[in-house]
Amino acid sequence: MANTILSSGVRNNLLTLQQTAAQQSIIQNRLATGKKVNSAIDNPVNYFTSMGLNDRATQLTGLLDGMSNGIQTIQSASKGIDGIIKLVNSMQSTIKQAQSDAAQNRPTTTGTALVSTAEKIATNKSLKDIALDKAIVNDNGADADAATASYAGNIGVAAPAAGTAGKMLAISIKAGDNAYEATFNAANMTVRDIVNEINKSGIATAFVDEKGQFNVKGTGSETLQFGFGAADITAANPAAPTDTELETARTAALTNSKDNDATTPLNSNAALGLASNSYDVGTTASNVTSAVRSNLIQQFNDLRTQIDELAKDSSFNGINLLAGDRLSIAFNEKTGTNQTKLDIQGTVVSAENLGISQAVNTQLDGLFNFQNDNDLDKATNALNGALTSLKSLSSTLGSNLSVAQTRQDFTKELVNTLKTGADNLVLADPNEEGASLLALNTRQQLSQTALSLASQADQSVLRLFGG
Template sequence: MIMAVTLSAGVRSAVSSLSSVQSQATAIQNRLATGKKVNSAIDNPVNYFTAASLNERSSQLTGLLDGISNGIQTIQAASKGIDAITKLVQSLQSTVKQAQADAAQNRPTKAGTALATATEAAVTSKSLKDIALDKSIGDITGGTAATADAATASSSGDLGIAAANTKLAISITAGSTTYTKTFDTANTTVRDVVNEINKSGVATAFVDEKGQLNVKGNGSETVGFGFGSGTDDATALTSAAAGGDNTAIGFAAADAVVATSGLTSSNVTSAVRSNLIQQYNDLRDQIDQLAKDAGYNGVNLLQGDKASIQFNEKTGSSQSKLDIQGTTLSADNLGISQATNTQLAGFTNFQNDADLDTATKSLTGALTSLKSISSSLGANLSVAQTRQDFTKDLTNVLTQGADNLVAADGNQEAANLLALQTRQQLSQTALSLSNQSDQAILRLF
């Protein structure tokens, strides 16, 4: 049978104090080791579970950052693709400008019959060119008959348009553009007609050294050139449209009607333009190839793919995300047609100025479309980057908030441990003194 040991009150008090100090020192040592003042729900249930919830959300948001980063890279890949395609379109513009700058040999042009003769040159002591330019259009001798008067020593003569026709008109048509102009017959010369043609923007004119009026289109389209006269503006314009007085200035009536004859090109193919066709088509093909290579991680916004970036950890209607619908980008979709050396439907004929003008407009439109797509991508990229920065900051806030609830103050805990160690030493001294008091009874024996 084991007998119970009876301790004195002083010893029992000292032992209890030592046990309490040791328990507190152990708890503080655990806080210093973990860095937390709340290590379990027992320490502080409210703070423990609140911190756990904050850390859980922070962890979920951190996991979403990878998806946001991938979304940003997908947008940037498409944006870089747009930048590169823009440079290709600008190169296409440069190629078209080279073709337009080429002195094309296929301008529609024609020289009329001579308006002055060697006899007139001898009489006036002027060149054939000057005599032709100075000739009056109307019959300067008067009368109703359309009689051309030769130059004399004192006059350059006239083309014989009847004096009764007080109005003159020119009509110039190229493609879908028509230029008309009326002026008075009186005192009007061939020089005035030449100047008026040069104002049209449709064609140019000059009188050569042979005394011939030359008319040349500004583009490759067949030009209809008509000259006419009448008693008023309306009849003069009608006459001009049919070439009623074309013969007076050395042209045929059919030269006024584009569908019948007109001033046609020499049908000479420009070698410079031909050499630019392959260059143009190669650049055009690269647009399609580049668009196909602008993807990231299997998603290509320039091939019609859709990218979805999730910004929060929730689901359903509470979920926050950004959906980006891509577009199928190609040369055809941008309105950039292939180039050829002949007139074919749906193609750009590099030998035709009108087609080159159309190509220029198409390329300008393509650049506008690319800017619009780039702007849309830029706006989405800005949103994604802003949410990425926000998510990073929010995870830091959540983590800091959780730490504030459970983290231990190292300085304070270290000071507490030092104080407990001092108390432990004092308690041990008190226990020793209590034992000495109990041992005093031995002196009685």
């Protein structure tokens, strides 16, 4: 078949139409897909760069789910800690109720009456006031002189020996692991002064009751030991004893306060109407049990059990940071040493681990005896320690939560940046492409007109053969 011979003008215009049609097809494809680079043929550098950016964005998007689960796991543990703190606060309230209950089992040492009815008649004062006003040391030549209308009386501690610088008095108190000692010059000392000195100790209180009896009572439930002693102040110059001589007298008085041998004349418990062996033997708590404290035991133990139960229920998606589980949150798509992640090692939270023991009604090692004031103090300290530990753990979880949320927000923004960057490399500008297509349509129309004119020029040759 012979090739059709086209004139140069027709062929040029035809080529232009073909090129315009090809460009129109490309622009129409861009408008249809929204991309100016649809394959590596269009622009290999932009195409593969965009693909890499999109791949990374896709991988990071997948990690966002893990971050979200990790954040919820931390929040679940944090909420658990908040709940446990509330339970511990309730336990503190229980302890305070037990402590505010009037203790019925505090050890008390009660002496015999220091006064008589005759003294009350003679002085026209109450037995209590008569006893409190009596001098300690025998200052009237006889033992335990009675009070009269003109004389306060004394409780009969032997007067200092002739040639000495006076009398040194001492008290020794012990309650459980706590002890208190004090010494003072006996000159002008009264029973009231002894009461005030004991009340300074913090571990015991003293008072004279309406019967004129001297009482010493423990502030806690531990065995109470009380001793009252005296010693002469021996001095080379009785008018001006030296510090060393005074210290010697103090040591002797303290020794005598603890020496409960009835034959020791300077042990003065008996002068206060107390048993001479009250320091060595001590006074233990009575067997009276407070019903209020007993009722609070079950409440305390129920709250303690709930600590363990709440900790067990603080899991999310099978991970419980309050049960010692480990949480790992990946922050990038890499592996090995190039991977960035947050590892959180959980802690086993339980009443036992927090140092909160069970409450009981008797004295047992390692448990809180609600009938014992010292054990209640120990329970208070244990709860305070538990709160400190819980708040520290809560702070750690809060810090980890902040890191995880910050990385989650960063990853979302990074994914958006990657996708934007990838799109910038391959996406078409619809306005620009639309304008280009319109220009090509116009060019196509012009090319068709030019082709028509070129064809008309060829047809003019036929007129030469016309009749």
